[in-house]
Amino acid sequence: MNGQVLLTSMVGEHVFINAEEFALLADKTLPTDSPTFRRLQGKQIVAATGEQLPLELLAMKTRTRLRRLAEFTGLHMFVATLRCEHSCPYCQVSRQSSDKRRFDMSEETALKALQMTFASPSRNIKIEFQGGEPLLNLPLLEFVVTEAVERNELERRNLSFVIATNLALLDDEVIEFCRANHVYLSTSLDGPADLHNKNRPRPGDDSWERAVAGIRRIREELGTDRVSALMTTTEGSLDRSREIIDCYLEQGLQEIFLRPLSPYGFAVKTKSHAAYDVDGWLAFYEEGLDYVVELNKRGVGMVERYAAIILKKMLTNDDPGYVDLTSPAGIGIGALVYNYDGDVYASDEGRMLAEMNDKTFRLGNLHSDAYADILLSDKLLTPLESSYAGSAPMCTDCAFESYCGADPVFHHATQNDFVGHKAFSVFCRRNMGVFKLLLKRYESDPYARQLFRLWANR
Amino acid sequence: MSVEVRFDANSHTADAIQRAAYRFADRFSIELTQDGLDYRCLLHFATEPDAAAVDDFRTEVLDQVLRERIRAETEGARNLVLSLAFSNTHLVDDGDDPADQHTPR
Amino acid sequence: MIPLRGRAEQTNLARPLGRRVWLLTGIPTLTGMRQGRAYLVDPGQEDVLPEGFALYLTQPGHSLERPDLPWLELPELLGYLRPGDVLGISEDGHHLRVLWRHASRQNSLLLTERCDNYCLMCSQPPKEAEDGWLLDDARELIRLLPPDTEQIGFTGGEPTFYGQQLVELLKLCTTLIPRAGVHVLSNGRRFAVPEFAKAWASIDNPNLMVGIPIYGTEPSLHDYVVQAKGAFAETIRGILNLAELGQAIEIRVVIHQQTAPALIEIAEFIARNLPFVDQVALMGLETTGFARANLDRIWIDPLDYAPALTEATLLLDYAGIRTMIYNHQLCLIEPRIWPFAVKSISDWKNEYHAECQQCSVADQCGGFFSSAKYKVSSNIRAIPAEPSLHVTNVLATSEAGAE
Numbered sequence: 001m002n003g004q005v006l007l008t009s010m011v012g013e014h015v016f017i018n019a020e021e022f023a024l025l026a027d028k029t030l031p032t033d034s035p036t037f038r039r040l041q042g043k044q045i046v047a048a049t050g051e052q053l054p055l056e057l058l059a060m061k062t063r064t065r066l067r068r069l070a071e072f073t074g075l076h077m078f079v080a081t082l083r084c085e086h087s088c089p090y091c092q093v094s095r096q097s098s099d100k101r102r103f104d105m106s107e108e109t110a111l112k113a114l115q116m117t118f119a120s121p122s123r124n125i126k127i128e129f130q131g132g133e134p135l136l137n138l139p140l141l142e143f144v145v146t147e148a149v150e151r152n153e154l155e156r157r158n159l160s161f162v163i164a165t166n167l168a169l170l171d172d173e174v175i176e177f178c179r180a181n182h183v184y185l186s187t188s189l190d191g192p193a194d195l196h197n198k199n200r201p202r203p204g205d206d207s208w209e210r211a212v213a214g215i216r217r218i219r220e221e222l223g224t225d226r227v228s229a230l231m232t233t234t235e236g237s238l239d240r241s242r243e244i245i246d247c248y249l250e251q252g253l254q255e256i257f258l259r260p261l262s263p264y265g266f267a268v269k270t271k272s273h274a275a276y277d278v279d280g281w282l283a284f285y286e287e288g289l290d291y292v293v294e295l296n297k298r299g300v301g302m303v304e305r306y307a308a309i310i311l312k313k314m315l316t317n318d319d320p321g322y323v324d325l326t327s328p329a330g331i332g333i334g335a336l337v338y339n340y341d342g343d344v345y346a347s348d349e350g351r352m353l354a355e356m357n358d359k360t361f362r363l364g365n366l367h368s369d370a371y372a373d374i375l376l377s378d379k380l381l382t383p384l385e386s387s388y389a390g391s392a393p394m395c396t397d398c399a400f401e402s403y404c405g406a407d408p409v410f411h412h413a414t415q416n417d418f419v420g421h422k423a424f425s426v427f428c429r430r431n432m433g434v435f436k437l438l439l440k441r442y443e444s445d446p447y448a449r450q451l452f453r454l455w456a457n458r
Numbered sequence: 459m460s461v462e463v464r465f466d467a468n469s470h471t472a473d474a475i476q477r478a479a480y481r482f483a484d485r486f487s488i489e490l491t492q493d494g495l496d497y498r499c500l501l502h503f504a505t506e507p508d509a510a511a512v513d514d515f516r517t518e519v520l521d522q523v524l525r526e527r528i529r530a531e532t533e534g535a536r537n538l539v540l541s542l543a544f545s546n547t548h549l550v551d552d553g554d555d556p557a558d559q560h561t562p563r
Numbered sequence: 564m565i566p567l568r569g570r571a572e573q574t575n576l577a578r579p580l581g582r583r584v585w586l587l588t589g590i591p592t593l594t595g596m597r598q599g600r601a602y603l604v605d606p607g608q609e610d611v612l613p614e615g616f617a618l619y620l621t622q623p624g625h626s627l628e629r630p631d632l633p634w635l636e637l638p639e640l641l642g643y644l645r646p647g648d649v650l651g652i653s654e655d656g657h658h659l660r661v662l663w664r665h666a667s668r669q670n671s672l673l674l675t676e677r678c679d680n681y682c683l684m685c686s687q688p689p690k691e692a693e694d695g696w697l698l699d700d701a702r703e704l705i706r707l708l709p710p711d712t713e714q715i716g717f718t719g720g721e722p723t724f725y726g727q728q729l730v731e732l733l734k735l736c737t738t739l740i741p742r743a744g745v746h747v748l749s750n751g752r753r754f755a756v757p758e759f760a761k762a763w764a765s766i767d768n769p770n771l772m773v774g775i776p777i778y779g780t781e782p783s784l785h786d787y788v789v790q791a792k793g794a795f796a797e798t799i800r801g802i803l804n805l806a807e808l809g810q811a812i813e814i815r816v817v818i819h820q821q822t823a824p825a826l827i828e829i830a831e832f833i834a835r836n837l838p839f840v841d842q843v844a845l846m847g848l849e850t851t852g853f854a855r856a857n858l859d860r861i862w863i864d865p866l867d868y869a870p871a872l873t874e875a876t877l878l879l880d881y882a883g884i885r886t887m888i889y890n891h892q893l894c895l896i897e898p899r900i901w902p903f904a905v906k907s908i909s910d911w912k913n914e915y916h917a918e919c920q921q922c923s924v925a926d927q928c929g930g931f932f933s934s935a936k937y938k939v940s941s942n943i944r945a946i947p948a949e950p951s952l953h954v955t956n957v958l959a960t961s962e963a964g965a966e
Contacts, residue, residue: 072543375549
């Protein structure tokens with residue numbers, strides 16, 4: 001990049017040096033008393049002969065970075081129902097049915113899912129209600145929360161609850177339930193009304209209006225930290241980053257997550273791993289990030305969540321706990337999905353694939369399989385092991401390895417292979433684009449550097 | 459119609475070539491023989507030989523060779539990290555189902 | 564600058580004094596408690612002297628008409644002494660050293676002048692002398708302090724040279740003055756020996772903290788600044804050993820010409836490798852001792868590194884590490900980081916510049932070391948009053964300026 005070479009250590013600390021010095025370094029002829037050699041030493045990228053301390057520091061930091069792994073599954077998604085009153089074109093899972101018995105999770109299934117949830121040794125347990133539209137099965141949500149809280153008297157974990165909902169059905173009962181049980185809400189807000197409603201048709205064509213009203217209501221009645229919003233990025237979003245961010249600002253939201261395009265629907269339909277417009281998304285992301293930084297300069301404390309997650313990996317030894325960008329992959333060992341019918345999936349995307357008749361990531365069923373059978377099945381262990389980035393060509397040589405992750409579900413969907421050939425991988429290309437963008441900005445812009453440090457330590 | 463592709467036996471294994479060939483089963487079938495210092499692959503196409511498929515095949519062979527080698531080299535570190543992930547569960551040392559050990563009162 | 568040494572104006576001692584360390588008292592304490600206490604005579608009260616003290620002190624310009632009593636007259640210089648202060652007095656009564664001032668929040672005891680580093684900017688240049696008596700005096704002093712003493716500091720030289728004796732001394736603090744925040748300055752090298760780190764941990768005082776300087780992110784810069792090969796590796800290993808034992812650690816960085824270019828990298832190094840430390844002190848230079856001899860290699864105008872100081876301070880703060888800036892005048896650091904500036908120069912060294920007469924924040928600023936007369940920034944400027952100016956200061960609770 002601009003005649004500079006980026007070097008990273010095995011724990012993700014980075015240094016830029018110029019190309020001539022890099023050539024000397026590669027040749028092992030860089031003078032050991034040069035300022036550059038000292039800078040590299042300070043980050044344990046090089047060491048003088050006989051030095052032991054750099055290895056000890058690297059070992060210490062490696063242990064810190066990996067220690068979250070042993071917590072095991074922290075995110076447990078309960079698919080309360082497949083029913084939904086929206087009919088979003090890209091959604092793979094919802095059903096337009098009022099037959100509750102067919103598509104709702106039963107209490108019996110929920111109890112089994114809770115058993116599996118608490119079987120995880122993780123000290124932090126997050127139960128996330130998914131769907132369809134979970135609020136269509138509010139009684140089950142109430143049941144799960146009650147049972148979980150009671151069980152937690154014994155378990156003493158840090159228990160938290162989130163409902164992933166479109167908010168169209170938010171009413172007094174839901175508000176009270178969330179207030180009484182300290183439940184968080186996570187919703188979708190794709191941007192301005194025309195963009196959002198095009199993605200999310202419902203009877204009355206008022207998805208955006210309801211989402212925005214719901215957000216306002218939750219902020220005012222439960223607290224500003226009790227609702228968060230995610231966007232689903234579609235082709236239509238790509239040249240409207242500023243508008244989308246402004247829309248978030250208008251709703252009083254202090255955080256935006258400029259999410260990548262999802263390949264699943266598209267890829268499964270076309271079976272093409274040349275897939276979608278990565279460069280278009282990267283341009284969208286850069287524009288959005290620029291705008292967020294500019295807003296901060298003007299005194300508006302907005303955070304871009306995707307950058308914050310990656311920056312935490314770049315600038316600290318902490319793990320952001322984001323299951324979609326981690327190696328080993330977050331499937332099973334970071335997150336589990338319990339479907340309405342008791343089927344257990346390694347990830348939410350794995351569940352989506354199953355709805356499109358690809359059951360590769362279905363690990364078993366709560367009613368017929370024991371915990372050990374599910375977590376130790378080859379259906380989990382094979383993709384987990386084979387996708388490990390440290391053992392994958394290109395990844396193992398990549399300077400960004402410690403920032404990146406393994407995504408066997410993505411690569412299975414787009415290349416029919418858990419590992420994926422990274423030279424053809426959209427996942428790889430996209431992530432590399434973001435890493436380069438963030439690091440360049442960090443090096444060249446003192447204001448952004450300080451802001452990035454703030455985000456990294458949240 | 460057939461196309462011959464050769465791979466140096468010093469730097470390729472039969473296993474890698476076979477894994478690569480498997481992925482192309484829908485585009486051609488192969489015969490693999492060792493011929494002196496080379497592996498000789500004869501790719502049989504149902505109709506016309508497909509140059510793109512041949513290129514893709516070479517790419518895939520390289521991919522498989524590297525995967526095999528890197529997997530072996532990094533086995534120790536990989537196993538260590540994965541066992542760390544499972545270290546606090548009771549799944550690996552004993553076969554008991556921990557789900558049965560937690561009964562709510 | 565408050566004088567700490569003086570000569571008695573006159574003495575009346577029949578015999579050499581039996582001890583070196585004396586607590587000044589103004590009330591006739593019970594006879595059993597007079598051990599080690601010198602009675603400070605109020606002028607005009609010479610007729611109503613309590614009997615039985617081993618030493619009496621008179622104010623400058625006053626005598627005692629009591630040839631039968633052991634007494635000495637304080638010099639003008641030390642006329643500020645009050646009950647509760649502690650004096651070190653030579654056997655013949657002539658040489659006086661102030662060891663403890665009750666009114667000060669920053670008392671610090673020198674334990675030795677020996678050291679195995681030779682920092683370019685050392686304000687207490689090492690001497691190779693048998694000075695174990697300093698440790699003995701410290702022990703005696705602790706025994707005289709009131710049990711509710713709130714703070715005590717130990718410096719040198721390198722206090723850890725005493726090994727187990729230092730550990731015992733600190734255990735004495737834990738038992739006799741349990742509430743006191745105990746702050747020990749050390750180069751940290753001895754803690755690289757696991758047994759010594761464990762001995763330190765056995766002191767088991769939650770108010771004990773060790774302040775250890777780091778001057779680089781790799782051996783060559785740090786070892787150069789402290790003029791000792793191998794110092795960096797030992798110091799870092801010492802810090803890691805202490806951390807493993809849950810001990811409280813402060814990292815100090817003295818900012819000067821050699822360390823200023825690496826300041827941000829040092830902050831990064833601390834945040835990434837030593838994130839467990841309890842606090843970091845970023846310190847301005849005191850131009851005394853070796854610093855004077857090495858001025859050409861040491862001096863830098865703080866204004867020249869002001870942006871780096873801001874970046875380093877905020878970096879540490881965002882990483883969740885308590886950060887304090889010592890010995891920097893407010894006009895030489897960016898207002899953004901004024902909240903981190905501590906009014907820290909020991910009050911016995913404190914002075915002000917002529918510019919400071921007009922300055923609106925002089926009372927919140929730490930002022931200068933008296934050694935600043937020797938060399939000071941040409942950028943000292945009074946700061947005009949502005950409604951938006953706001954300085955939140957953290958008052959120093961531990962010894963900050965190098966003694």
